[in-house]
Amino acid sequence: MSVLACTPSGVESNENEDLCLWAHSENEKGDMHGLVEHLRAVAALAAEFAGVFGAASLAWWLGMVHDLGKAAEGWQERLLALCGTRGSVGIDHKAAGARFAVERLGLWRFAMAVQGHHGGLESPVLLHGFLTSPDRDRSAEEQSIGRLSALVPELRDPTPPQWPAWARSDPLAGEMLLRMVFSALVDADYLDTQAHFRPGEASATMSVGxxxxxxxxxxxxxxxxxxxxxxxxxxxxxxxxxxxxxxxxxxxxxxxxxxxxxxxxxxxxxxxxxxxxxxxxxxxxxxxxxxxxxxxxxxxxxxxxxxxxxxxxxxxxxxxxxxxxxxxxxxxxxxxxxxxxxxxxxxxxxxxxxxxxxxxxxxxxxxxxxxxxxxxxxxxxxxxxxxxxxxxxxxxxxxxxxxxxxxxxxxxxxxxxxxxxxxxxxxxxxxxxxxxxYDTLKRVRYRWWTTPKPTLAEVAAEAAVRSRALVVVNTTDHARAVLTGWQASTSSADVRHLSTRMCSRHRLDTLDEIRALLAGPGDVLVVSTQLVEAGVDLDFPVVYRAIAPAESMLQAAGRCNREGCLGHAGGLVVLFDPVEIGCPPSYAVPLHETRKAFGPSAGKAELDDLNAFATYSAAVYSSLNPTERGQAVVDARREWDCPRVTDLFRMIDDQSVPVLVDYRPTGDQQARDRADRVVAAIRRGRTPRPHELRHLQPFLASMPRTRALRDDRAVPLIGDLHVWNGRYDPHHGIDLDPKEH
CATH class of the missing domain: 3.40.50.300 (P-loop containing nucleotide triphosphate hydrolases)
Incomplete structure (x- = not known):
């Protein structure tokens, strides 16, 4: 029985031939997806993507061999048996292409892209183990190569591809090239497969220029x-x-x-x-x-x-x-x-x-x-x-x-x-x-409140005397303490709170409320953790900032007299060192260097001294050893050990867990309803898809992992996601007060 490629409609290209090779089952029109057609399309598209950075030939070959194993008789028979069922073939089709890339193209590391085009990049060691496993059916792999070689002339006497010289001499550069050509391959593979199954979605992009x-x-x-x-x-x-x-x-x-x-x-x-x-x-x-x-x-x-x-x-x-x-x-x-x-x-x-x-x-x-x-x-x-x-x-x-x-x-x-x-x-x-x-735009003056140290209650009381003030503290507990002090006072000011105890949608809604209040004539008091410091366009005449790394205090000062409308005197930034102890662990080194460089004492610089800040910043990074700066990730990349790279690289401290809260945004009940439907489906035992999980994101707050594990109000839902069954306060979010039990 001979082998041939097939047209997209499933009609044989030669009526004397009697066997077609398929890449995917029928689409909604009843058309099968030809394997050679798929390989050539993916190769061409991957080459187009990678050609931008000089790796077109490399990406073309990875695309041409990525599904080579699908040509095996067993794989083809299983695909045809599953037609109309949406079932998975369940037979490996990656090994044949990975082996071809290693043995006939000399791509012993870039073959990782073929091995991982469904499950993910591994490492050279794991690739070697994969290809040399005694469980491998070498005869099926050779059969695949032989069948496709009869249809694709380039496979018969392949010319190893070229790639940029900079990636050959530097293992770290080569590893980054692997990541980029892998990206080109999997995107091309997905797009061509999508064009077969959902042709209407294949042209969603429109270039404006x-x-x-x-x-x-x-x-x-x-x-x-x-x-x-x-x-x-x-x-x-x-x-x-x-x-x-x-x-x-x-x-x-x-x-x-x-x-x-x-x-x-x-x-x-x-x-x-x-x-x-x-x-x-x-x-x-x-x-x-x-x-x-x-x-x-x-x-x-x-x-x-x-x-x-x-x-x-x-x-x-x-x-x-x-x-x-x-x-x-x-x-x-x-x-x-x-x-x-x-x-x-x-x-x-x-x-x-x-x-x-x-x-x-x-x-x-x-x-x-x-x-x-x-x-x-x-x-x-x-x-x-x-x-x-x-x-x-x-x-x-x-x-x-x-x-x-x-x-x-x-x-x-x-x-x-x-x-x-x-x-x-x-x-x-x-x-x-x-x-x-910077000198021309000095819009604030600084006052240090460090000797004696004030309590948070004293800071809250002084801020409450102001008509408008922002207080920025280092922990969610401190933010709650300041808010509680204001709520217990007789002040007529509108008070607002911002912290990670609030879900992201709640924080965004609160920021909108604060902007609206600041545009009006009334008194406004806001307490926040450091999340308000970077890029949030709020403008207060007075800002109180708990002692923190110099860059955090300067960022907080940027929320004071932002528009420069307060005349010659400018705004007031009060830097206070509270009696109550508490700050993120990441503050330890920069806070130590800040106390050395800045302050009211003789010989120390003012906070907005650019030269002093540059010296301080360099000292912070120099005081950390390479391990503390993430050198282990670089070492793993040098070995092309992709699972280890991913395990080690975490931008966000994983000492916290996401918690779904019962926040109901005004005027957007549909968003909440979508989230509730996803939760209901999870509780019925269905695994959510990534786009469904995104419906939950606006309603996620965070809690310390250790606290969530011992608090029976934080109920596990799926993975490390919890549902908060306790009180969710409309002002400060998750209420961790133990008296609620």
């Missing part, structure tokens, strides 16, 4: 300047924006946007990114921010400017708190979120860097889209120090080998450029004279 986006952006900025009331900050904002446009003309690389809060860094960074992309032919802009509240805020700004009428699929907002299937353009949002096939993306630093260090196809499909893009890292000082080395290494590799430009934006620029992982890199300063700008 960077020039058109830039035109829209500049038009929107001009209209905003023309229509809004004048501000004392306008001249400085224009200066920073103009500096960004000048820097955008420079060659791709690392850039630093250092400017005080309130000068429009979000707008300026977007302008830099779009102008730079147009100037250098780059494909997309990716804006990554550390906190969900900032992601939501920034995405709205960019969407309003780039897609004001909602007619185009332009700005993709991809993070865990977004329900990507609801609202206008929901289907496109869902599809684009899977592989970032969009021209302007707003995401979180967690989503970006955990994807770069992941091993699974679903997380890594998007990575090849980063090539030739502009990545804006907003609030870059928030990168956790325990992953600093792998993050900096990944950024360096993207810039040096994948045509990426990285813009680091922050009012408190970290000084980590002396570390070996970024040796030799000198980022280009975007703002021409940052010291003069």
């Amino acid at each position: 960077m020039r058109e986006l830039l035109s829209r952006y500049e038009d929107a900025r001009g209209k905003q300047l023309a229509n809004r009331p004048a501000s004392a900050m306008d001249g400085f904002r224009s200066q920073v924006y103009d500096d960004c446009l000048r820097a955008a003309e420079l060659p791709p690389g690392f850039f630093r946007l250092a400017a005080p809060t309130g000068v429009g860094k979000t707008i300026a960074a977007g302008g830099f990114a779009l102008h730079h992309a147009v100037r250098h032919g780059m494909r997309r802009v990716v804006v990554a921010v550390p906190f969900l509240s900032v992601t939501d805020q920034n995405a709205k700004v960019y969407r309003d400017w780039l897609d004001a009428d909602g007619s185009s699929r332009v700005v993709l907002e991809h993070h865990t708190a977004v329900n990507v299937e609801s609202g206008p353009g929901g289907r496109w949002q869902r599809l684009a979120a899977e592989n970032w096939d969009a021209e302007f993306i707003v995401t979180t630093t967690v989503q970006l860097f955990e994807s770069l260090h992941s091993r699974t196809p679903s997380r890594m499909r998007k990575l090849h889209r980063l090539a030739r893009s502009v990545i804006v890292l907003d609030e870059v000082q928030a990168i956790p120090v325990h992953v600093l080395e792998p993050v900096l290494l990944a950024l360096r590799q993207l810039v040096e080998h994948f045509g990426v430009t990285v813009l680091l934006a922050s009012a408190t620029q970290p000084e980590f450029w002396h570390l070996p992982v970024v040796d030799g890199i000198e980022p280009v300063p975007v703002v021409s004279e940052p010291e003069r700008l």
Whole structure:
């Protein structure tokens, strides 16, 4: 019986032949998916994706052999037997292609992409064990190769592919190339399979073009300047924006946007990114921010400017708190979120860097889209120090080998450029004279309240005397204590609370309420943990900040007199050292260096001394050894040990667990109903799909893991997700008061 390829409709290409090879079962039209057709389509698409970074030949071969094992007689018989059942074949089809890649193409490490194109990248050791296992059916693998070689001439006498020289000499660079070609392969595989089963979803993307986006952006900025009331900050904002446009003309690389809060860094960074992309032919802009509240805020700004009428699929907002299937353009949002096939993306630093260090196809499909893009890292000082080395290494590799430009934006620029992982890199300063700008824009004065140390009750009482004040503390318990003090007082002020004891939707709703209150005439008191510090556009005349690392205190000061409207005296920032002890463990080293460098004592600097801050920041990173900066992740990458990389790389401290709470947003009952339906399905024993879990994200708060495990009000639901059956307070969220029992 001879072998042949088959047309997409399932009609044999030669009526004298009597055997077809299939890749997938019939679609809704009843058409089978030809194997050779699938392999060639995936190879071509993967080569197109990887050609952006010089690896087209490598990706083409990985695409051509990835499903080679499906040609085996046993696999084909099983597929046909399952037609119409949606059942899984259950026979390995990865080994034949992986073996071909190793033995006939010399791709002994890149064959990991073939082995892992369904389950995820493994390691060279595990690949060797996989191919040499006594359980392998070598005869079926050889049969597959032989059958397809009869149909695909390239398989008969293959020419090993070429790939960039920089990936051959450096194991770490080669490992990053593996990640990128794996991304190209699995995205191409998914897209071609999707085109067979759901052809209507195959063309969800619409390119607007960077020039058109830039035109829209500049038009929107001009209209905003023309229509809004004048501000004392306008001249400085224009200066920073103009500096960004000048820097955008420079060659791709690392850039630093250092400017005080309130000068429009979000707008300026977007302008830099779009102008730079147009100037250098780059494909997309990716804006990554550390906190969900900032992601939501920034995405709205960019969407309003780039897609004001909602007619185009332009700005993709991809993070865990977004329900990507609801609202206008929901289907496109869902599809684009899977592989970032969009021209302007707003995401979180967690989503970006955990994807770069992941091993699974679903997380890594998007990575090849980063090539030739502009990545804006907003609030870059928030990168956790325990992953600093792998993050900096990944950024360096993207810039040096994948045509990426990285813009680091922050009012408190970290000084980590002396570390070996970024040796030799000198980022280009975007703002021409940052010291003069900071000196000119001193909008606050500082008062240190450290001797004697005040209690939280005393801080709350003094703040309550003010008509408007923001108090920022280091722990959720401290925030609750301040709120309780205000609620017990006779003050007529509106009081609000922000912390991770509130679910993300509750926090976003509360921020909207605070902005509305600040726009009115009444008194407003707000207490928050540090989540309010980065990029949240609140403006108070007085800010109280518990002693914390210098960058956190400076970020809090950025919420004071943000618009510069308080005259010569400026705003007041009170830095207090509370009697009550408590702060995140990550504060230990930077807080020690802060106490050494800043304070009211003789010989110590004022908090806004830029030179002192640079010295302090460098000292913080130097005081940490490579292990504390995440060197173990880099070592695992050097060995191409992908499971170990993923296990070690955790941007968020896993000492907390997500807790689903009973928060009911005003005016959006549908969102809550969707979440409740997912919970009901889980309780009936059904495993939720990823898009269903996203319905839960707006209603998740966090609790310390140890506390959740011993509190019977936190009931396990699935994995480490718990449901909070205790009281959820409308002001402060999860009520951990033991008296509730």
